[in-house]
Amino acid sequence: MAAPSRLSYATTDDYPKLSSLPIIDISPYLSPGNRGKRMSTAAALHSACLEYGFFYLDISKFVDPKEPEELTRLAREFFALPEEEKDKIALRNEDGARGYARLKENVTNGLADNHEGIDFYRPVESPDKTKPLWGSNQWPSIPGFRERYEAWIEKMKQLGVIVMEAMAAGLGMTPEECEDLKSQVTDSFWVMRIIGYPPLPNDYQGFSCGAHKDYGCLTFLYADPTPGALEVFLGRPGHLVQTAPDIPPSENVEQSGVWIKADPIPGCVVCNIGEMWEIWTNGLYKSTLHRVIHRSSNYRVSIPFFFEPNFDAYIQPLPAALRIQDDEPQRPGKPAPEHKKYEPVVYGKFLLSKVANNFDTNGAKSRYN
Numbered sequence: 001m002a003a004p005s006r007l008s009y010a011t012t013d014d015y016p017k018l019s020s021l022p023i024i025d026i027s028p029y030l031s032p033g034n035r036g037k038r039m040s041t042a043a044a045l046h047s048a049c050l051e052y053g054f055f056y057l058d059i060s061k062f063v064d065p066k067e068p069e070e071l072t073r074l075a076r077e078f079f080a081l082p083e084e085e086k087d088k089i090a091l092r093n094e095d096g097a098r099g100y101a102r103l104k105e106n107v108t109n110g111l112a113d114n115h116e117g118i119d120f121y122r123p124v125e126s127p128d129k130t131k132p133l134w135g136s137n138q139w140p141s142i143p144g145f146r147e148r149y150e151a152w153i154e155k156m157k158q159l160g161v162i163v164m165e166a167m168a169a170g171l172g173m174t175p176e177e178c179e180d181l182k183s184q185v186t187d188s189f190w191v192m193r194i195i196g197y198p199p200l201p202n203d204y205q206g207f208s209c210g211a212h213k214d215y216g217c218l219t220f221l222y223a224d225p226t227p228g229a230l231e232v233f234l235g236r237p238g239h240l241v242q243t244a245p246d247i248p249p250s251e252n253v254e255q256s257g258v259w260i261k262a263d264p265i266p267g268c269v270v271c272n273i274g275e276m277w278e279i280w281t282n283g284l285y286k287s288t289l290h291r292v293i294h295r296s297s298n299y300r301v302s303i304p305f306f307f308e309p310n311f312d313a314y315i316q317p318l319p320a321a322l323r324i325q326d327d328e329p330q331r332p333g334k335p336a337p338e339h340k341k342y343e344p345v346v347y348g349k350f351l352l353s354k355v356a357n358n359f360d361t362n363g364a365k366s367r368y369n
């Protein structure tokens with residue numbers, strides 16, 4: 001990443017430093033009442049989605065921190081198994097999407113990602129592994145694994161609906177509009193990944209996980225405490241922003257934006273919005289690029305839960321978002337902006353088109369392109 005040559009700088013102190021992602025407490029939405037606090041949570045979500053597309057969600061009143069710690073312990077137990085054991089639940093046994101992907105099997109932007117992982121999707125009635133996405137989940141045979149993870153999935157599904165309600169309030173939706181939005185996620189076609197990251201070698205041609213946007217609705221990422229791995233791209237065209245004082249600006253400043261670290265915070269999950277939110281808000285909220293560069297010496301584990309719309313949900317710009325766009329301040333003498341509407345999609349069809357592109361010509365798997 002080179003600093004743009006036409007821009008000059010004197011000392012590193014000349015660069016504004018970016019504050020880190022906002023922390024939003026979801027607890028007011030865990031019980032009825034609390035109108036004032038709910039309003040501030042909803043407003044905080046709205047501004048975080050406008051500005052970052054990423055935030056920390058404080059869920060300490062919703063889950064016991066021991067629960068996700070136990071999940072990482074189980075994940076480590078699985079990843080430590082010999083390859084032949086792990087391959088017993090390989091993707092190829094099923095629909096190509098559910099199961100274990102070996103280290104470097106996943107490819108992003110044409111480069112192999114330095115991670116391994118297991119993918120699970122919402123179970124379907126009448127599974128048929130010859131149909132894309134329509135197979136069965138494959139669970140490791142480690143005692144307690146399936147039970148603990150299934151309990152986590154239930155929790156994350158509940159959290160998804162709660163956050164949707166708060167976001168609906170943040171967009172100023174009427175109660176009917178809010179119910180309508182929630183009805184599109186009540187049978188979420190969720191995805192859960194369990195990812196294992198060995199350290200990224202210095203000379204590696206690629207990333208731990210290459211830069212991508214998530215394509216669904218809301219991602220809740222629980223990661224072990226390893227710092228310095230997940231990075232989020234903040235578009236700041238025309239601004240030079242320095243994030244790491246120990247690195248010269250020529251190495252961590254880009255003209256169009258900046259990568260900031262999103263280190264884990266105890267009691268929080270990192271939450272980001274996927275492309276479906278871009279459509280719902282007609283581009284008011286943008287899904288944000290992120291990547292993982294894990295260079296420390298430990299083995300990192302992360303567990304993203306992708307809370308997605310129902311398979312048959314029809315996703316189109318929401319009247320509440322269009323109202324906000326219509327109210328955007330006008331410049332004197334300039335006509336009101338004409339907002340081009342995002343094209344509607346049926347979530348399941350959109351997902352299938354993503355999955356159809358999930359293999360490169362060598363048969364390598366790519367979840368993120």
Ligand SMILES: O=C(O)CCC(=O)C(=O)O
Pocket residue numbers: 193195209214221223229230290292302303304
């Ligand atoms: O491991 C992480 O921190 C992020 C993973 C991620 O972005 C994804 O799986 O979509």
Ligand SMILES: [Fe+2]
Pocket residue numbers: 212213214219290
């Ligand atoms: Fe992601």
